[in-house]
Amino acid sequence: MGNSMIHWRPKTWWIELHQRWHALTREGRDTFWLLGMLALVLLPHATRLPWWANLGAGIALAWRARLAWTDGKLPSRWLLALMLVALLIMTWLTYRTLIGREAGITLVVVLATLKCLELKARRDSLVCLYLGFFLILTQFFYNQGIGTAVLMLGAVWGLLTALVMGQRPLGRPPIAEVGRDALRAMLWGLPLMVVLFALFPRFGPLWALPTDANGRTGLSDTLTLGQVAELALDDSIALRVRFSSTPPPPEQMYFRGPTLDNFNGLVWEPGAPALAKPQLSGAPQSYEITIEPSSLPVLPLLEGTGKAMVSAGGSDRLTVQQHGIEWIRRGGRGERLILQAQAWPRWQWTEELRPQLRRHWTRLPQGVNPRTQAWATQLLAEVQARHPDAAASAPQLLVSAVMNHIRTARYSYTLSPGLPAQQTPHLIDDFWMDRKEGFCEHFATGFVVVMRAMGVPARVVTGYQGAELNPVDGQYIVRNSSAHAWAEFWQPGRGWVRADPTAAVAPERVQRAPRPRPFAGLPGPLSQLDSSALQRLRDMWDAVDNRWNVWVLQYSRGQQMNLLKSLGWQQPDFQSLGQALAWGLGLTGLGAAVLAWWTRERTPHQPWDKALRRMHKALTQWPVAPPTGPEPAAASAWRVALLASWPEPRTGEQEALLRLLHELDALRYGPTGTAAQTSQPSQWLSLVKQIEALSRPTAALASAAHSRT
Known part of the structure; x- marks a missing residue:
């Protein structure tokens, strides 16, 4: 080859x-x-x-x-x-x-x-x-x-x-060049966007999303086994809390949600009327809480909260009201809220429990969970035999006995307890007597069934327990993974007392809030990876996200009025807002005009520009149509126009003018380096002055001829 x-x-x-x-x-x-x-x-x-x-x-x-x-x-x-x-x-x-x-x-x-x-x-x-x-x-x-x-x-x-x-239909403009022009257009519109965002009036329903368009996160007002466990796998943020003084320990951070009274054997739901407000005592803890969008009317506030008011977010008709120990929102569902609140460390009810309400809070469905009820009856007899004279403190003794049973009977805490081997309506029996493993909802509901079977009024409470500190902005973050269920029982002389049976089997769940790993949700061993650097990035992102929520998503009419006060309006209203908007739009337009003038394309002025403009102005005095095209027209363009309008023979003034135009054009466009092109501007101006001298009498004659006609 x-x-x-x-x-x-x-x-x-x-x-x-x-x-x-x-x-x-x-x-x-x-x-x-x-x-x-x-x-x-x-x-x-x-x-x-x-x-x-x-x-x-x-x-x-x-x-x-x-x-x-x-x-x-x-x-x-x-x-x-x-x-x-x-x-x-x-x-x-x-x-x-x-x-x-x-x-x-x-x-x-x-x-x-x-x-x-x-x-x-x-x-x-x-x-x-x-x-x-x-x-x-x-x-x-x-x-x-x-x-x-x-x-x-x-x-x-x-x-x-x-x-x-x-x-741009012609050619093939580069995408990078076109992209820069698009970015420039967006930046030009940025000031207008800021003014409209800050000052355009917020009034519904124009400034609100449709009701079904808001995100839903958090608890439900009913509980079936498995519901809270699903939320425990959700790392999204449910609420944020900032304390004004030393925060309570994690085991005391109970954010109370719906109270569940009625039980039909499968589902727990609210149903009992609320008692009067409890008496609060101790030094109150002031805090600010940001609640993410939720469809629930019950606000998950810190237990013992006696005062609360909306500081940001929500519609104009939104109010919060205390209903017993709970706080209920009126309006504004599905919206993010920021509230200022105070919580007291101790509270109690002074009124006695009426027989009708006692029967309600000890009611159990007939024929459901018979083994658990029988076990509770046996435990009641044992406690009464050991403490025959302790009738006044009997509920507390019974609670201690049940808690001790949970600690010693080999119960275990798990996020995935599974379902019964066979479909059965006796779900509490299956958990309490057989499997003995479950999540907080299993322990709370089982505990309430046992207490009711022993004649003690009890109910289930759902909410959030524990919080993680974000060191970047100093706020405590409560995620949906902190969703929790606990119990309350009625103690004569004190009223409702919290009992958390989960703490008896898994105290670490109550004493330390679950903190998600940065790689949580990834398959296999990747989900177990942890890194302080990645956790720091996550904390920073949470802090930035919170600032976005407060400064952008929660920017409402109240913040607009506060902005006007800072700008000098004493008692701002919608009229003041309209005036501020008009001023803002006017200043924005003025600034855009100044910027457009400042950044305009400037044609560099060369020495012959002034002479050319004077020549063009002088030649317009002649009764001849000026050349078409941009002004001022070149000397050669004027010469062509005059030659077309002046047939031979021409007057001496006409020939002199044509000669001057030819010389001026030669001075401007002569060969590079020639004496003509490198001549001083004074030579150009001398020719222009001669053209002006020839044009003045011609203009006067044309004017006189026009007046005679």
Whole structure:
């Protein structure tokens, strides 16, 4: 083969891909960019949409991307119509409606992706862009966190870049250049956005999301075995607390939620009327609590809270009222709240328990959990035999006996107790007598059933227990993983007394709040990894997220009025807010005008510019139409216009003027380095003065001729 050998160098796939990308047409490249931005907007919706919507959107985007890559033919309108009908039918079968939030968002996603399959004109791309902007707004129906805001801000920039590319139909402008222009446009709009955010009046329902659009987190007002255990696996934040003085120890941080009185053998739910407010004593603890959105009317405040008021968040009609030992919200459900509150360390009821209420709090369903009730009756007899004269303190003695049984009978605490081997209505029997392992809800409900079987009024309380300190901002964070269930029993002379049977079997659960690992939720051994550095990052993120909630999401009418007070308004109202908004918009517009003037494109003034303007002004005195085009016109353009208007023979003034224009043009555009081009501006001005001298009498004669006619 010798000299005829061919040297072959293989090309890697990425080199071929790079070459193919640069070989794409302008339309193909812009289409890929638009499809990528739409995919970014749709990505957060993937976990909320039905599987067929995700599949259809993915197929449509991938199909259109392939057509752009191969410059293929778009599908026919008949095929697109059939696909649309099929997706409408699937939407109806899934939601049983074509309106509403879930069905509406699904339809918008379907329409946006199908529209990409007929993307061939500028109008089609504009429709896809507008649908993309609308889908950005729908993201905030589900999540308004800072992460979603940053992601959607990037999506806005991407769609604006696609919009700017659509306004430049000629050539192939680089994406980086167009992206800078889009970013510049966003920065230009930033001051206006800040002014509107700070001063635009907050009034519902315009400034509120739909009721079903708010996130739901936290406890329920009913309890079935397994419910609290599900929340224990949820590391999302339920509430944040900041204490004004030394905080209570973790074992005393009980944030009381719904009180559950009625039991039908399977479900616990509230049902008893509240007693009068308890008497509070001791030095109160002041604290600020931020409660994440919840659908519950009961506010999970620190036990013993006797005073509470809303300081931020919620609608105008939101109020909080004390109902016995609980605090109830009136209005403002599904909204984040910030309250200022005070809690007392000791409280008691002075009134006696009426027989009707005693019967209510000792009632058990007939024929359910017979073994546990029989065991409780036996324990009652044993305690009474050991303490025949202790009738007044009998409830406390019975509680001590039950707690001792939990500690010594080999009960165990687990987050995954499982279900009974066979379906049975006797769930308490299965836990108390057989398996003896469970979660806080098992111990609390079992304890209440035992106490009621012994004739002691008792009830279940759900809420949160414990909190973790965030060293970054000094707040205590209570996560849904701190959801807890405990019990209360009635002690004559004191009223309701807290009893936490979980502390008897797992004291570490009460004394130390569960702190999630940074890798919690990952599969296998990765979920067990822990790192102080990663935990520090998580604490910082929680602190930043809290600031976002307070400064942005909780910015309400009250904060607007406080802002006006700081700006000098003594008693601000809506009229003051309108005045501040007008001032803000006016100053923003003035600043934009000044900035636009300052950053305008400036044409550098060269020495001959002044002379050229004087020449143009003088020549306009002649009764000749000026040259078309930008002003001032060049000397050569004026000479051509005059030659066309003055046929031979010409007057001496006309010939002199044409000669002067020729000399002036030669001075400006002479060969590089010639004496003419390097002449001083005084020579240009001398020629212009001669042109002005010739133009004045001509203008006077033209004016005189015009007056005679």
